[in-house]
Amino acid sequence: MAVSSKEVQSSVSEDVREYELMVILPPDLTETDLKAKIHDLQEALSQNGGKVLHEEVTPVRNLAYRIGKYDRATYVTFHFSFAIDSVQELEKLIRIEMGVVRHLLVTCPKNYSFKGLLAYEEEAETLRLKEAEEKKAKDNEDMDRRNNPRPAPKPRPEKQIEVAPSAANVSPAPVVAAPKIEPKADLSKVDEQLKAILDNPDISL
């Protein structure tokens, strides 16, 4: 796969850059063959002033899909610095001569700290456990809510009944009583007027 130029380049110096190479090796290699192959790769990476900074070899693991005749493989990862001009030659060398199943060479971003597949998997395991715990706690909470009936609603505070002012307290009682009589007098007047209208022979109803 081609080197991506889109990523932010880390510039150790102008001619040297940091790269990461991941290689898939066949699972049927003997231990000595595997070591020899890794040694070859290291030598290839350390030519032309290159330097291997980190290295990781995983045990044989399952591939997500079949590549050629292999469904299991060994992953080897190198973090190294290399001359920019000769990277393409290096890639050609790996592709043609190293007998790898597949390889991926990428440039490293700025301030890159190497972390291998195994390290990431370990981290993922702890995160997965944490997630599972959180989910369990949430489920338990939900179950509790479902099992326990709702608490009885709180009784509403009773409305305070306004106490009528006692007669001894306030004096406005006679003032209130006075207008009550007036409407009666008014009503009798109205009655009289009505009667007069009814008795009036000029008005026919």
Added chain:
Amino acid sequence: MATYQNRKNQFVDQIQTFADYKNIWLVRKFVSQWGRIVPRYYSGLPVQGQKRIALAVKRARFMALIPFVK
């Protein structure tokens, strides 16, 4: 997988500068159950973050760390 309801993404900080294709746990968070890259509408990532994640997913697929299709 991210869903529309929780699209405000919690992994934004982790991919601020770089998304590593070797971090399969993280990469899987941005892949649907059929193995497709989750769109930004669901992932809730900023544009640059989505680009980084897409690149990481493609690299992980190429290296047979995650499947192309399920």
